[in-house]
Amino acid sequence: MDFVIRNLGVIIAPVLFLLIYFFSKHIHRNQYKYELGAFILANFIILIQPRFFNIQIPFLNLLITSGHLSLAIFLLVMFTGVLKKNSRAKKALSLVRGELAVIGFIFLLPHAFARLALALSGYNMSGLFAFIIFIPLTITSFMFIRKKMNPKHWKNLHKLAYIAYFLIYIHLAFNISANPINRFIRLDPYALLYHFILLLYITLRIIYVIIPRMKKNKNSKPA
Numbered sequence: 105m106d107f108v109i110r111n112l113g114v115i116i117a118p119v120l121f122l123l124i125y126f127f128s129k130h131i132h133r134n135q136y137k138y139e140l141g142a143f144i145l146a147n148f149i150i151l152i153q154p155r156f157f158n159i160q161i162p163f164l165n166l167l168i169t170s171g172h173l174s175l176a177i178f179l180l181v182m183f184t185g186v187l188k189k190n191s192r193a194k195k196a197l198s199l200v201r202g203e204l205a206v207i208g209f210i211f212l213l214p215h216a217f218a219r220l221a222l223a224l225s226g227y228n229m230s231g232l233f234a235f236i237i238f239i240p241l242t243i244t245s246f247m248f249i250r251k252k253m254n255p256k257h258w259k260n261l262h263k264l265a266y267i268a269y270f271l272i273y274i275h276l277a278f279n280i281s282a283n284p285i286n287r288f289i290r291l292d293p294y295a296l297l298y299h300f301i302l303l304l305y306i307t308l309r310i311i312y313v314i315i316p317r318m319k320k321n322k323n324s325k326p327a
Contacts, residue, residue: 106294107294109166110292110294111166111297111298112166112172112174112182112292113159113171113172113173113174113175113176113179114176114179114297114298114301116172116173116176116313117175117176117179117180120176120177121180121193121197124180124196124197124200124204125192125196125197125323126139127194128196128197128200129200131197131203132199132200132203135200135203136265138203138207139203139206139207139215142207142210142211143210145168145170145211146168146210146211146214147213149164149165149168149169149214150213150214150217152164153172153217153218158217160223168211168214168215169214169218170215171212171215173211174208174209174211174212174215174220175272175276177204177207177208177211178205178269178272179301180197181197181201181204181205182265182269182305182306183207183312184197184198184201185309186305186308186309186312186313187233187308187312188312189312189316196308202246202247202250205241205242206242206245206246209238209239209241209242212235212238215229216232216235219231220232225283226279226281226283227279227280227281227282227283228275228280228281229280230271230274230275230280231271231272231275232273233271234268234269234271234272234275235250235256237264237265237267237268237271238268240261240264241262241264241265241268241305244258244261244262246255256320273298273301273302276292276293276295276298277291277292277298277302278290278291278295278319279291279292279294
């Protein structure tokens with residue numbers, strides 16, 4: 105049971121994908137309604153945390169405060185870029201990739217708020233660093249802001265997402281303390297799925313991104 109709880113984000117990602125696959129057009133048409141709904145729910149969860157009203161809703165704590173829903177959403181955002189070109193899955197996810205990035209960040213807020221003191225004490229700070237990187241990426245995911253940016257600058261900025269994703273991997277796969285009183289680096293015993301996800305992402309990126317790009321560059325060179 106502990107394994108399931110610790111890997112819940114990975115487990116619910118396929119279910120979330122199916123929902124998005126069938127409702128991507130509806131999400132895209134109603135982008136701001138979904139984002140507003142996520143924002144209201146995220147703030148409600150922050151308010152019921154112990155430092156405020158201390159209301160226990162186990163389902164919301166497990167799904168959102170623990171960061172699992174946000175992780176599931178970011179996994180879909182991340183894997184959109186390495187799916188086979190013109191596949192139905194890639195088309196469905198690409199349509200709402202920006203919306204998912206914003207909603208994923210919104211649902212990350214309760215988790216970040218709940219764990220901020222722990223991160224500032226030096227424990228698993230990689231999550232905090234990833235959160236900071238996500239701030240400008242989320243802001244520039246809004247289309248009205250993206251349109252005002254130079255496309256090249258926008259693309260270069262969003263390459264920081266790779267660093268953020270790797271920091272999330274470190275955050276999930278290892279237990280690290282930088283506290284001077286108690287420094288340690290330990291492999292999380294429940295992190296097997298996260299190692300698999302990293303290897304799968306690298307493999308798909310090589311197959312569907314790097315190799316086609318190399319072939320394209322080779323064919324474009326004059327004989």
